[in-house]
Amino acid sequence: MTTLDLDAVRDWFERVYAGAPGLLSVVHVDATGTFKGTGGGIPDIDGAVRRIAGLDRAGAQGIYLRTTTLARPLESHERGTEADSLALPGLWADVDFGEVGHKPGRGLPLPPSADEAWRIVSTSGLPEPSLWVHSGGGLYPWWLLEAPAVLDETTRPIAAKMSAAWQQALKRSAERLGYEYGAGVGDLPRVLRIPGTVNRKGGLERPCRVVQDNGVAYTIEDLTKALQAVTPAPEPVEQRPTRQRVELVPNTGASAFDLLDEYAAFDDILTGAGWTKHHGSHPPSIDECWSRPDGPDNPCSAHTLKANPHVLVVHSELAGLPTGGGQKLTRGRVFAHLHHGGDERAAAVDLFAAIGGRPSTPAAAALPLPRETRPVTRPATSSTIGLHDLVALEHQAQRVARERQHDDEPPPPPTPTFDIERDDFWTARPELEHVRAFARARLASPWAVLGCALARVVAHVEPFVTLPDTIGSYASLNLFVGLIGPSGGGKGAAEGAAKDAIVYSPLLGPQLVEAGVGSGEGLAHTYLRYVAGKGKERGHVEQHTTRALFRAPEVDTLAALKGRQGSTLLPKLRDAWNGDALGFAYADVTRRLDLRPHAYRMCLIVGIQPARAAVLLDDADGGTPQRFLWMPVQDPNVPDITPTAPRPHKWRTPPLPTASGTRTVLPVYPPAEAAIRQSARARHRGEVDPLDGHALLCRLKTAAALGLFNGHAEVTEEDWALSSIVMAISDHTRASVVRSLLTRRDAATVARGRADGLRESVAAEVRAGEAAKRVGRTILRKLDGDWTNHSDLRRAIAHRDREHFDDAIERLQAAGLIESEDVDNGAADGARYRRIEGAAA
Structure with missing residues (x-):
């Protein structure tokens, strides 16, 4: 407490x-x-x-x-x-x-x-x-x-x-x-x-x-x-008469994003950033589909829906965009994340710069936006900032992100070291101290050994033991652990140390079955088999195993199985994590093995090299990454002198609560259940990412595993508090993997985007010039020898062409076809025009 x-x-x-x-x-x-x-x-x-x-x-x-x-x-x-x-x-x-x-x-x-x-x-x-x-x-x-x-x-x-x-x-x-x-x-x-x-x-x-x-x-x-x-200093700007002011003022990102929505498609934004559009068949609900840069050839990393084509839904955590439903990824937000680190103000300034013909990022210049070629008028200001002028800092805030994206500047100060040791966690309980001591004696990461140990503990508990039906139905204890590190970095050492550090004694049944991961269809075969009938007896299916620990020493195994035609591996693994039914409705009865919900215990340990983690992170829309504990296999605090390993810790399944029918439900610390319900309400209201529910359930499973490891069959206040530390380590490790993968692909993405953007920029300029000529001809037809106010003349132009109005006026004046004068009529434009005598309409 x-x-x-x-x-x-x-x-x-x-x-x-x-x-x-x-x-x-x-x-x-x-x-x-x-x-x-x-x-x-x-x-x-x-x-x-x-x-x-x-x-x-x-x-x-x-x-x-x-x-x-x-x-x-x-x-x-x-x-x-x-x-x-x-x-x-x-x-x-x-x-x-x-x-x-x-x-x-x-x-x-x-x-x-x-x-x-x-x-x-x-x-x-x-x-x-x-x-x-x-x-x-x-x-x-x-x-x-x-x-x-x-x-x-x-x-x-x-x-x-x-x-x-x-x-x-x-x-x-x-x-x-x-x-x-x-x-x-x-x-x-x-x-x-x-x-x-x-x-x-x-x-x-x-x-x-x-x-x-x-x-x-x-x-x-x-x-x-x-x-x-x-704080960036204001950039020097060109002065010009008020009469010629045509600036689009980016006070907020709204109007910039409105123009982006009107003139650009998601395809313009994504393909310019190195994404690939897929033109093959998709489910009926999907409108368009793209795969991320350097991603697999066929998976759909992001899509739009026919019911809501104005919002992008992203599946892959390696896409550099927020994943899952409820993100409301409009074109403007996508552009901001891809090119400005999510800074929507900087993105709006960049888009307006491209529209106004001022220096902008290649990505903004390449978009099919309306082009305003006149220079921008702003009051000149001093770049000096003193103690008594600090209020000016707020007005310059929106410039800083764009300037920092493109200026050569020293690297930021190093991030304070994340406290991966967490001595308060390891000293909280004797068995946790034992895990750390044994891991360091075997030169393995304590966190990786703990992950493997918890998976083994849960794998020894019978499947009829569940978590309560806090939301929906009862939740399985099935636990998935990823061991994160480079090849040869200690994943095998962690698994071996976890196996040797603890003597596991299940309460019921035979010893634990250990198996490799095969196809999605094959998971049920680990627990069930078809027994042929003798003589006239009909064959039947029998369950020969209730508990199994699956291992995939390298995540490449999952990638290869996932890549098979018609593979169902990842969906079936998600089902297994939930404790849902496993099996397929084959016509052949000898292959029709239906494993009932909560009739099997399945835990999974996967070795994951960070550079190979895309197979899991690309499945973020299904919630696969959130179902794993991501445990690091490298130990920055490894001692210089290797200690002696303690004797193995003896663990036995603790006494279980009284069963309710065929199910035994573990009691849960009430505030933990309250937090889960609160999160569920927020998901129903669209206030949080729906996938966050998997992360909270993963924490609850971790808390239950810590409790079982400690010798009690319930989730206590201390279990819940300790699980938050484990989840913090997991989140930190997963985030480092995502950052590593994004960094590896950024250079190639930027290079491709710049090349494509330059080509599109030239084409856009040609299109804008032709449009200005077309509007100019219309203006000449509307004007005669009498003066016409700016606003009246602009309204006479079709809405789709009004963005080219000022450019056309400037061209006509330069050619000596029309004349203008300033007027004080209370209007914002303060100008009027007439055709010069003899000018052809």
Whole structure:
């Protein structure tokens, strides 16, 4: 059970607020989920610690501290504003990750793990944080000042602008990585969880704690220079008279994406990025289908549906695009992910640059967009940014992603090392300590050995033991483990160590059957066989095995089997993970082996070289990658001196709960079930990726396996907490495999896209020129010797040709066929035209 750590609370106050003038403001969310954020003002640290202890005893779901101290006590009805801020201890961020306890983003997803949340900060170009706080659902990096800054009427608004600009830098970094970051957390009255307290949001108890203290501190000038370094200066622009202004102003991405939807197809965007369109037969519901760059020849990596051709559905995690349903991948979002790291603002600016004839990426220039060839007018501004000019940083934010994509710049600071050791996990239970010790004695990765051990434990449990019917029907314990590493990297060593480290004793039946992976149809043959009748007796099917551990030392085995004509291997493996029925309706009764649901136990261990992992990652639309635990076979903390291996650990199937009919259901920690139900509701509402349900069920299976390994047949609070650490290792490992594969194919994709884009750009310019000539002829027919207002003349042009109107006007004026003059009629265009006498219509 997670409990309040008052020593950690006091350490936090003394580390951050010692010597800060003003009052401390502690607020909370009570046991009913109601925010209690009014009133307050505590004069010292002792009083704040006592207040926190009382709130925890009352069952508060969350206890928070205002980041700035108060200049005055607040009345019972007051929440406090920016004007009440007295001392600023530093700058901060609040990077949410995962889905538990968080509302879904409005476009981009939250980072899936703490490692990816950490990467948003580490690649932002901002300096190293002084310390990191893990809130239980997010990360708080803090950049502490050498001494708290005392604020007054002059410096307070400057500090607020600086904090807001800091958040914008982090938002740009998140969007480059394809993640959502809520930049509204920089306000001076912001409250954050206090390290040492317990995060009880969502029915789960998680500690809020300091996870890294780097011991560094900064001055205001240090942080100002850091902002200057990550903020682009405005680019010089050409001035011209107001009368000639024809700029399309990219205030938001909406109009840019509207034009993209109107003039470009998904095929224009995807083939320009190296994708291949498939023209063969597809299921009736599919409209168009493409395979990713460097992907297999035949699989469909992404498709559109006839019922909704405006949205792309992506299957492969190696495509560089969000996978699964519910992503709402419009043409604009696809373009942003392929060419701007998911930054939709940068993508909109790029598209408008291409439309306006200004420098843009080759990908934008190659699209069949309307072309506006006139230069753009913007006020000239200074590129100097000082402490008192920080508000200008927000207005320049949308430029930074595009400029960083194409400028030569030093590499970002290295990502802080992911804590793969997790000593708190291994020391939590004796059997886990045993696994780590035995693995290190055999020079194998503890995480890989643990994955194999859990698969073996579950494989020894009879199939009638299930998880409860929290959603839909009962869930199987069947567990799949991937061992991730290069060839010869230790996958075999991990399997061997797991087999030798533990003496497995099943409760019932014969010893465990171990088998290789064959075809999808052949899985049932491991458990069933047809027995021919004697004489006039009819033959029958009998089940000779209930428990089996399948092994595929190399993932290439799965790839080869999947590549066979009509292969059903991956769908059948997904069925087996769920415990669903296995078998095929063959006409030949000797081959018709139907394995009933939850009548078999199947666990699977697959060796996966990162460069060969596409066979699983390309099946993300079916949820195959989310059904695996991805365990690393390399151990960065391997000791220099090999320890002696401990004696094997003896494991026996623990006593089981009372059976209900033919099924035994393991009890589950209620908050875990509540989290699963909450996730299911969010999927029904379209708020999260439907495939995330597989990941949460995989965590529940892992928690059950840890419980069985520990000797109890239930999922306890500690099992659920430990499973989150295993899943974090799994998510981190899978993400590293995806990044590796994407990096390998990026260079070739960019080269192909640039070549194709250049050819298309030339063709697009020719098409635009011909269209302008056609519109010019129409304009001459509409004009006579009388003046015609700009807006009236433009409305006379067909809607499909209006994008070429300004270009046609400019050509006609240059040719001496029409004349124009400025007028002050209150209209935005302020111009009118007439045909010059003698000009042919």
